[in-house]
Amino acid sequence: VVVLLAGGTGGAKLARGLLDEADELTVIANTADDVEIYGAHVSPDPDLITFWLADRIDERGWGLAGDSFHVMDGLRELGDEVWFNLGDRDLALCVRRTRRLAEGARLTEAIDEARRALGVHARVLPMCDAPVRTHVRARGQWHPFQEFMIRERAAGPVEDVELRGIEAARPTPEVLEALTSADAIVIGPSNPVISIGPILALVREAIQQAPAPVVAVSPLVRGTVVKGPTDEFLAWAGHPLTSEGIAAHYAGLLDGLVADERADSVPTLVTDVEMADHAARRRVAREVLDFSSALAG
């Protein structure tokens, strides 16, 4: 079993590649980006991963392929400023999750039901069932994560990051079991601070104790990030936007790094980590698995 830690697009693309290349895949997804809006519990990262795994991701890079936006249109017609865009079928998924949570289901169960309903065979596990919410301070103000990303257009510099609720949160039994029994643990090319950070805050020790080799895939492609404000957050964390910066951020965890530039502090598989199409996603996944096997010796 390959266990992948993932946040948004980068991690989700690698998950899709691993779905074809690994015997069995379990994705542990960040839920610190979750947001309650429109009466619904939105879990952007688990859903993005699920949509990718179901081959249902829309070309725009988020949401369900071909989804309509009539509820959002309706809100605008009523005078609302719609800052968080959510498709109609996407909303249905979130509304259903909210109902299941209200009925007493764990987030783990609600997300598992959704991936089954979408015909996904890999498991998608939220990192925890309790609410953890990333807040970002920028220009003197604290912003809930989605508001920072969308309303504030992720305008840094980032002054501080808080994972509110993290002290009370515990990794789920499913997450701990997946890590313990993993043949390979892969940290996906998602934002190391805000996507992978919350997961590691919960399972750092569990990963260190797990027998499987731990390989991170760098989110940097030719020295820059494909999507999202990784640079702002890495800068706040005090690490440069380089393979070595990524390796330093994951210090004490990694057996290897997959990146397009060598890191000094950790064995690096240097390869093109851009995953622009399905062939590239499979190739990177294959290389990650082979590298992991080699590290396991």
Added chain:
Amino acid sequence: VVVLLAGGTGGAKLARGLLDEADELTVIANTADDVEIYGAHVSPDPDLITFWLADRIDERGWGLAGDSFHVMDGLRELGDEVWFNLGDRDLALCVRRTRRLAEGARLTEAIDEARRALGVHARVLPMCDAPVRTHVRARGQWHPFQEFMIRERAAGPVEDVELRGIEAARPTPEVLEALTSADAIVIGPSNPVISIGPILALVREAIQQAPAPVVAVSPLVRGTVVKGPTDEFLAWAGHPLTSEGIAAHYAGLLDGLVADERADSVPTLVTDVEMADHAARRRVAREVLDFSSALAG
């Protein structure tokens, strides 16, 4: 100012007629049919009235004209049994209301904002701000109102009706002020028990003390009901499905009844009360207002 007490379709059609015929119209709407579903606060009667007043009612008899149902389709795709159908733009309206209530707005304010957003000039007032929920006992079981109507297809006989929350509810200041200052009070041709009943449970005394004449429009057309299970509920209330039965149900309140059949106990304007098209809705509205003026002497 004409004040209309209304529930669903019959009352809403008369409201649309009165909108053209009265100088000013305020509708007091039943909210005991409200239901929390899909993370949203659905107010079927106030919304139906608002859609009629905005000329936005769909030909199917409920919901917004031309609305799509993609969220419901999404829920079905995920395996949900969708028993309560709600259009996408309709859901947007309800989601917005839920948010406003969560922000501390009164239901009165949230419903007022919606009718303004839809360009309706008449006021639509919920009977109260507190939650009142009709429950119906049939075949030995209690059912929340919408579940009885939809899931149970209103299958009687009705054994009991409870307006849960009614003791704690109070008519709003807007409702009391509207009744006190009304020139005419009209009880619309909605279900006397489950649509008008909850309103009267709150404002019976206020209506009796109001100076305006009180005229009811019978929901019976040629001895039967156009829509909905009025017969089941009137039977439970112990009244026959006749003008006299309607008059008896409203005993102590009426100065006059508008119906297609004379009642013995109250002055009756005998006319065709069917409102199949816009001309008929205006005609009935006009006749109701003239009758009310005549009763006021």
